[in-house]
Amino acid sequence: DGGITQSPKYLFRKEGQNVTLSCEQNLNHDAMYWYRQDPGQGLRLIYYSQIVNDFQKGDIAEGYSVSREKKESFPLTVTSAQKNPTAFYLCASSIGQPPNTGELFFGEGSRLTVL
Amino acid sequence: KNQVEQSPQSLIILEGKNCTLQCNYTVSPFSNLRWYKQDTGRGPVSLTIMTFSENTKSNRRYTATLDADTKQSSLHITASQLSDSASYICVVSQLSGHKLIFGTGTRLQVFP
Numbered sequence: 001d002g003g004i005t006q007s008p009k010y011l012f013r014k015e016g017q018n019v020t021l022s023c024e025q026n027l028n029h030d031a032m033y034w035y036r037q038d039p040g041q042g043l044r045l046i047y048y049s050q051i052v053n054d055f056q057k058g059d060i061a062e063g064y065s066v067s068r069e070k071k072e073s074f075p076l077t078v079t080s081a082q083k084n085p086t087a088f089y090l091c092a093s094s095i096g097q098p099p100n101t102g103e104l105f106f107g108e109g110s111r112l113t114v115l
Numbered sequence: 116k117n118q119v120e121q122s123p124q125s126l127i128i129l130e131g132k133n134c135t136l137q138c139n140y141t142v143s144p145f146s147n148l149r150w151y152k153q154d155t156g157r158g159p160v161s162l163t164i165m166t167f168s169e170n171t172k173s174n175r176r177y178t179a180t181l182d183a184d185t186k187q188s189s190l191h192i193t194a195s196q197l198s199d200s201a202s203y204i205c206v207v208s209q210l211s212g213h214k215l216i217f218g219t220g221t222r223l224q225v226f227p
Binding site for chain 1: 119149156157158159160161164204215216217218219220
């Protein structure tokens with residue numbers, strides 16, 4: 001089945017540690033995105049990538065890094081510089097860029113808790 | 116400021132009843148409006164996408180309306196089921212740039 005796979009589902013880390021969240025898609029989509037979801041807030045864009053080896057900062061990129069070495073993969077690293085990393089992280093993909101009517105598909109999310 | 120506001124924040128209804136969720140937006144220039152369903156601890160799933168020229172769109176028991184003049188949308192759920200318990204998120208796409216503006220969602224609980 002085609003879809004987006006995020007791993008791990010749950011992750012705990014100590015303060016000061018970097019952690020990498022995995023996102024893999026087999027939908028052959030060019031565009032991929034990382035969002036952060038916090039209680040009582042709308043999803044906020046961290047990074048997005050429209051093509052392999054290229055990515056752009058979203059609204060809240062500070063303390064995060066990404067890579068896009070393969071079309072299928074868009075991992076997110078939460079660095080120790082991120083002041084408040086505890087959140088639910090969602091990866092998404094689309095055929096084209098969102099402003100068109102293209103469908104945006106989400107993964108199942110990764111919940112990161114900093115102890 | 117581009118904003119998407121949803122109401123109510125939360126809603127409790129009995130199984131079999133209908134309900135309507137509201138979404139008001141100030142996003143400009145407008146491209147399209149989407150409704151997503153998000154089960155607790157899961158990723159959002161798309162219900163509908165509506166462009167400027169579409170007034171109504173249905174997906175099974177979900178009917179979305181759009182009034183681009185007043186910048187309002189609603190999601191009507193007919194004959195609710197327990198599985199409808201979820202958060203419903205309104206998302207507006209801005210025509211310029213690659214911007215999606217997300218509402219904070221309406222938390223719906225359906226009880227037997």
